[in-house]
Amino acid sequence: MAFKGQRCRHELSCIIIFDLLLISVTGFVLDGTRAEDLTSKQTCEDVAIIGAGISGSYAAWRLRDHNLSISVYEYSNRVGGRFRTIRFPNSPDINVELGAMREALLNGTDFPANGTFNDYALLHTRTKDGLELAAYFTMGISKEMSDLIRDVVGFRFMFGDVSSANAVPLSNPNRIPTGPRVVQTVKEGMEAVPHTLMDRFLQTSHSHKLHLNRELTKVIRTGATYTLRFKETVTTNGITTYAKNFRMLEVCAKKVVLTVPRLALSKVTFSGLSISHDLSDSIENAVKDVPAFKIFLAYDTPWWRTTNVTHAETDLPNRQVYDFGTSAQTSTSVLAAAYGDMDIVKFWREVQSRGPFMNCLNGNDTCPSEAAVKHVTNFLAEIFQIPLESIPTPVDGAISIWDKFPFGGGWHVWMPGYNWDDVRRDVLQPSPTDHVYFATGSYAPGETDSWSNNALETVERVLKLLSWASSLNALEI
Ligand SMILES: Cc1cc2nc3c(=O)[nH]c(=O)nc-3n(C[C@H](O)[C@H](O)[C@H](O)COP(=O)(O)OP(=O)(O)OC[C@H]3O[C@@H](n4cnc5c(N)ncnc54)[C@H](O)[C@@H]3O)c2cc1C
Numbered sequence: 001m002a003f004k005g006q007r008c009r010h011e012l013s014c015i016i017i018f019d020l021l022l023i024s025v026t027g028f029v030l031d032g033t034r035a036e037d038l039t040s041k042q043t044c045e046d047v048a049i050i051g052a053g054i055s056g057s058y059a060a061w062r063l064r065d066h067n068l069s070i071s072v073y074e075y076s077n078r079v080g081g082r083f084r085t086i087r088f089p090n091s092p093d094i095n096v097e098l099g100a101m102r103e104a105l106l107n108g109t110d111f112p113a114n115g116t117f118n119d120y121a122l123l124h125t126r127t128k129d130g131l132e133l134a135a136y137f138t139m140g141i142s143k144e145m146s147d148l149i150r151d152v153v154g155f156r157f158m159f160g161d162v163s164s165a166n167a168v169p170l171s172n173p174n175r176i177p178t179g180p181r182v183v184q185t186v187k188e189g190m191e192a193v194p195h196t197l198m199d200r201f202l203q204t205s206h207s208h209k210l211h212l213n214r215e216l217t218k219v220i221r222t223g224a225t226y227t228l229r230f231k232e233t234v235t236t237n238g239i240t241t242y243a244k245n246f247r248m249l250e251v252c253a254k255k256v257v258l259t260v261p262r263l264a265l266s267k268v269t270f271s272g273l274s275i276s277h278d279l280s281d282s283i284e285n286a287v288k289d290v291p292a293f294k295i296f297l298a299y300d301t302p303w304w305r306t307t308n309v310t311h312a313e314t315d316l317p318n319r320q321v322y323d324f325g326t327s328a329q330t331s332t333s334v335l336a337a338a339y340g341d342m343d344i345v346k347f348w349r350e351v352q353s354r355g356p357f358m359n360c361l362n363g364n365d366t367c368p369s370e371a372a373v374k375h376v377t378n379f380l381a382e383i384f385q386i387p388l389e390s391i392p393t394p395v396d397g398a399i400s401i402w403d404k405f406p407f408g409g410g411w412h413v414w415m416p417g418y419n420w421d422d423v424r425r426d427v428l429q430p431s432p433t434d435h436v437y438f439a440t441g442s443y444a445p446g447e448t449d450s451w452s453n454n455a456l457e458t459v460e461r462v463l464k465l466l467s468w469a470s471s472l473n474a475l476e477i
């Protein structure tokens, strides 16, 4: 399932791809020298989809059979967004899921969504002193009160600056499994899903395009169509920045579907938003970015399996720990040594910012600092209650910290004072007279967008607004 879309890792290939496709009625705001190459085709595409995460890939895939000219524009050099799978060279058959890892429901599609995590038995909560969190709760408060907190109010939202109402959908006690369970994952890695969708979209028609390293900055209404202004970016070792002497590029589109998260959305200028202060405020402030992080370590031996600790959702900075299994090919074992969100992410951002880095077999943006490895290992010793010396040196590692542009966070949480349903409805089509749609899961009510099915559901809502949904069948490949 190799990804066959157009990539433009290098500036030159980006320009070539772009040159072949552009397209503008208003002309380009360019560095002049290349403008002449770009004016060969004066067309306006039917749909521009902004963002090539799971939402943008899904939207493109859903619209693939409509005989429309559709382009997808992506800020970075990769398809996937918060679906990001890497593999350590020593354990090539284990998906290291740096973003989403489970239970993304894509019903009816033929994704290989049928893996399981080994020993995914890890949900209980314990403190540094080895107390189960439930016991800790009842030390200071009555059983009734702890049940009430769990069932009605939730735990973490009581102490934050976010809407307590978030806790209601999150505090369904059935959400917390008490023993081993099988979860739905993707055999070829979560990132294979957007890649597959994008591949099929591109294969359906020559008028379907993917443009990487393009950041949408402005949507300008020009008569019955829109001029989209993009900033050119470059990606080096997984890190995307603006190209030196970057160009601004413009294209024309009849309809625009933005599938980017809150932070990225709030940075796009769109005149249609100026009509309503409330709406601009909602987009900016109704939900808050929740940073998230993960650290994976690979070992020659699955040392943790000799302990009796089968669970780890802790109040230590590692938060959650998962066994990702042993490679059938090499016997290297992978531990998701830490996975958490909210305030603790600042701690990991700090230790990660200190060099040097561990000896990663793939040196790139995912390589953890030695300080991060040292801290995460110290806490592993406490979690598994074994001497620090008995934990071997990892042979490889990876870290992901979701706290920066374009994501802002791993997901979002509602702020007090906003009506979820109203905001969600208004954001979908922020200007009723414009064909500009915000198909982002960031404003999904309830569980927010911490699950990607909310993002897909939002895409479906936008397709309905575009009146393209009825004639489509999501279950049909
Ligand atoms: C650590 C972690 C764990 C998670 N676990 C799960 C899980 O187990 N199951 C689950 O279902 N979900 C999980 N999620 C949530 C899930 O990853 C998201 O809901 C989903 O990936 C959102 O997809 P999206 O396409 O809407 O947004 P994104 O993946 O954020 O994609 C948006 C894309 O738009 C691009 N972009 C942004 N701004 C611009 C711009 N101006 N111009 C052009 N392109 C732009 C970005 O580069 C990005 O590629 C997890 C998330 C994280 C971070």
Ligand SMILES: *[C@@H]1O[C@H](CO)[C@@H](O)[C@H](O)[C@H]1NC(C)=O
Residues within 6 Å of the ligand: 067
């Ligand atoms: C597809 O669209 C093109 C351009 O609008 C049109 O010429 C062609 O007839 C359409 N094909 C079908 C099968 O509808």
Ligand SMILES: *[C@@H]1O[C@H](CO)[C@@H](O)[C@H](O)[C@H]1NC(C)=O
Residues within 6 Å of the ligand: 105, 107
């Ligand atoms: C997807 O399919 C599963 C199993 O067939 C079913 O339990 C679930 O409700 C479906 N989810 C959606 C969103 O349709």
Ligand SMILES: *[C@@H]1O[C@H](CO)[C@@H](O)[C@H](O)[C@H]1NC(C)=O
Residues within 6 Å of the ligand: 113, 114
């Ligand atoms: C997933 O695996 C189970 C057990 O191997 C099998 O019964 C089921 O049909 C599979 N489902 C899919 C969607 O492949």
Ligand SMILES: *[C@@H]1O[C@H](CO)[C@@H](O)[C@H](O)[C@H]1NC(C)=O
Residues within 6 Å of the ligand: 306, 307, 308
């Ligand atoms: C693990 O549990 C078994 C059975 O309860 C017990 O015999 C053994 O001593 C425990 N081992 C450790 C390391 O605690």
Ligand SMILES: *[C@@H]1O[C@H](CO)[C@@H](O)[C@H](O)[C@H]1NC(C)=O
Residues within 6 Å of the ligand: 086, 087, 088, 237, 238, 360, 362, 363, 364, 365, 366, 367, 397, 398
């Ligand atoms: C590092 O980057 C390379 C090339 O972009 C990629 O193939 C590899 O999977 C990455 N490895 C890690 C551990 O991040």
